[in-house]
Amino acid sequence: MKHILILADGMADWPVEELGGKTPMEAANKPMMERLSSMGEVGLVQTVPHGMNPGSDTANLSVLGYDPKKYYTGRSPLEAISIGAAMDLGDVCFRVNFVTLTEDEPYTEKTILDHSADEVSTEEAQELLEVIKVAFGDEMKKFYTGVSYRHALIMSQGSTNVSLTPPHNILGKKVTDYMPKGDNGDFFYEMMVKSFDLLKDHPINLKRKEKGLRPANSVWPWGEGTKPELDSFEDLFGKKGAMISAVDLLKGIAIVAKMESIDVVGATGNIHTNYEGKVKAAIKVLEDGADFVYIHIEAPDECGHQGDVRNKVRAIELIDEKVLKPVFEYMQSHGHGFKIAVLPDHPTPIEIRTHTNEAVPYFIFNSENQTNCSFAYSEAGARESGRLIEKGHEFMPYFLT
Numbered sequence: 465m466k467h468i469l470i471l472a473d474g475m476a477d478w479p480v481e482e483l484g485g486k487t488p489m490e491a492a493n494k495p496m497m498e499r500l501s502s503m504g505e506v507g508l509v510q511t512v513p514h515g516m517n518p519g520s521d522t523a524n525l526s527v528l529g530y531d532p533k534k535y536y537t538g539r540s541p542l543e544a545i546s547i548g549a550a551m552d553l554g555d556v557c558f559r560v561n562f563v564t565l566t567e568d569e570p571y572t573e574k575t576i577l578d579h580s581a582d583e584v585s586t587e588e589a590q591e592l593l594e595v596i597k598v599a600f601g602d603e604m605k606k607f608y609t610g611v612s613y614r615h616a617l618i619m620s621q622g623s624t625n626v627s628l629t630p631p632h633n634i635l636g637k638k639v640t641d642y643m644p645k646g647d648n649g650d651f652f653y654e655m656m657v658k659s660f661d662l663l664k665d666h667p668i669n670l671k672r673k674e675k676g677l678r679p680a681n682s683v684w685p686w687g688e689g690t691k692p693e694l695d696s697f698e699d700l701f702g703k704k705g706a707m708i709s710a711v712d713l714l715k716g717i718a719i720v721a722k723m724e725s726i727d728v729v730g731a732t733g734n735i736h737t738n739y740e741g742k743v744k745a746a747i748k749v750l751e752d753g754a755d756f757v758y759i760h761i762e763a764p765d766e767c768g769h770q771g772d773v774r775n776k777v778r779a780i781e782l783i784d785e786k787v788l789k790p791v792f793e794y795m796q797s798h799g800h801g802f803k804i805a806v807l808p809d810h811p812t813p814i815e816i817r818t819h820t821n822e823a824v825p826y827f828i829f830n831s832e833n834q835t836n837c838s839f840a841y842s843e844a845g846a847r848e849s850g851r852l853i854e855k856g857h858e859f860m861p862y863f864l865t
Contacts, residue, residue: 465832466802467703467756467864468746468791471527472783473520473711474765474812476824476843480773488764488776488814489825489842494784496792497806501827501841503834507851508823509859511809518821519630520713520765521687523809528717528758529701529860530694538624538689542716544616546725549608551691556622559687560596560607560615562589562680563631565639567664571657572640579631579769580613581680583734588668589613592680595662600655610712612733617685623647628686632769633818644685652685659683696722701756701864706749708742709760718758724749733762735779739786747794756864759787768812776814795831804829805863806841823852828863 475489483491511523513533521539522532540559541551551557564578565571584592590609597607608616626646634642644652660682663669669679694717697705707718710731718725726745730738739761746757761783767776788806795802807826810819825846827837839845853859 465755466750466795466800467805468750468795468802469527469756469758469805469807469863470783470787470791471524471758471760472764472780472806472808473760473762474768474810474819475780475808476811476822477768477776478811478813478815480814482773483777487843488773488780490840490844492777492780492784494780494841496784496788497827497841500788500792500804500806500829501839502837504827504829504837505835505851506825506827506837506839506841506846506849507853508846508849509807509826509853509856510823511856511859512821513856514821516821518810518819520711520809520819523856524714524717524760526856527807527809527859528697528721529857530721531855531857535692535694537692539687539713540616541689541692542720543610543614543687543712544608544618544716545692545719546712546716547608547610547616549606549616549618551618552620553691554621555691556619556624557689558617558619558628558685560617561631561684561686562592562613562615563682563684564678564680565660565682567681571660572643573638575636575638576631576634576684577636578678579635579684580766582672582678583766584613584672584680586611588672589615589680591668592663592666595666596655596659596683599658599662611710613680614712619648622688624688624690626652626688628652628688630686631684635769635817656682656684692720694720698722701861703755703864704753705756705758706746706754707758707760708745708749709758709762710737711760711762714758714760723758724754734766735763735775735782737761737763739782740790743787743790743794746791759791761787764808765812768814769817771814771817773814792829801832803831803863826859
């Protein structure tokens with residue numbers, strides 16, 4: 465029996481006025497999801513434990529079968545491991561975003577416009593990060609280039625006793641009440657303020673403005689954490705697993721869980737990603753002996769953060785057409801017994817442009833045990849089903865068995 469899980473990041477939502485009161489899942493043309501869910505099981509799963517932050521880190525750990533209350537040590541260390549940054553005991557890692565702030569006010573009066581600086585390219589970000597390294601890096605503070613706007617800082621003998629705010633949580637708000645507090649707060653504050661002075665007129669940003677793109681005019685630290693340790697996925701579940709994602713966080717989780725992490729050329733983490741390449745990679749790793757593959761698609765989440773209704777609907781349709789359909793058709797034609805699960809990790813409602821912690825809708829299709837399910841695969845349909853997996857980390861053993 466082969467198992468394929470398609471994780472549509474941030475796909476769940478609230479009703480949107482622009483969509484006539486429907487959610488993006490309800491508005492999307494997703495015939496494969498509707499077909500397979502009608503022959504399977506629809507329900508809800510509480511991926512984010514109550515009392516924990518509804519981040520992609522806690523939610524994806526949970527979906528993969530790891531209780532965040534036991535295993536979670538912070539987001540950025542998982543990303544750092546993915547990009548090859550070594551961490552020692554006592555080190556603390558921080559995510560460093562390139563963001564776009566308004567330009568005219570004093571720093572603490574500025575408004576955060578974009579947590580990703582219009583998804584600044586990795587090549588542009590690498591050049592900008594060199595400026596930050598020169599200004600703020602030393603033997604105790606080392607910066608590492610990630611993908612697009614996502615980068616890392618590792619502090620030797622650092623501290624997690626600090627209050628830092630995820631930038632995607634405060635889009636459109638003044639940063640006044642969200643400046644760093646706690647240990648090393650003064651350093652982070654100085655780095656943020658001075659980074660604006662260093663970056664606002666950088667040639668890269670001047671060119672971006674000429675093209676109508678938002679400048680990457682400040683760094684924003686968050687996501688503090690210490691070196692993570694996860695039990696092996698194969699030891700936990702008896703399945704050889706693989707991860708396919710464009711996002712460092714998911715790659716890092718896979719590496720720490722001793723799963724195979726597969727890079728796909730052209731996989732971007734946004735709606736313009738290499739869907740076909742991800743499917744080909746999934747098929748190949750299954751043919752090569754993997755029992756389980758986790759196909760992570762970031763696009764719905766990014767569209768949710770941008771407040772982009774049209775593209776969030778389109779992202780769901782593309783997942784249905786370019787990922788679920790060919791995966792199902794391949795599995796069906798090759799005579800394997802298989803299960804497919806589709807679910808988001810958390811909602812990213814268009815209305816508020818950040819994550820929430822409601823239970824998310826899932827469906828499971830089992831080629832060897834097809835049923836007749838009358839519940840639509842949507843937020844409302846999953847609620848109507850009455851099925852709820854209250855502890856998210858119990859979803860994976862349920863799916864695999």
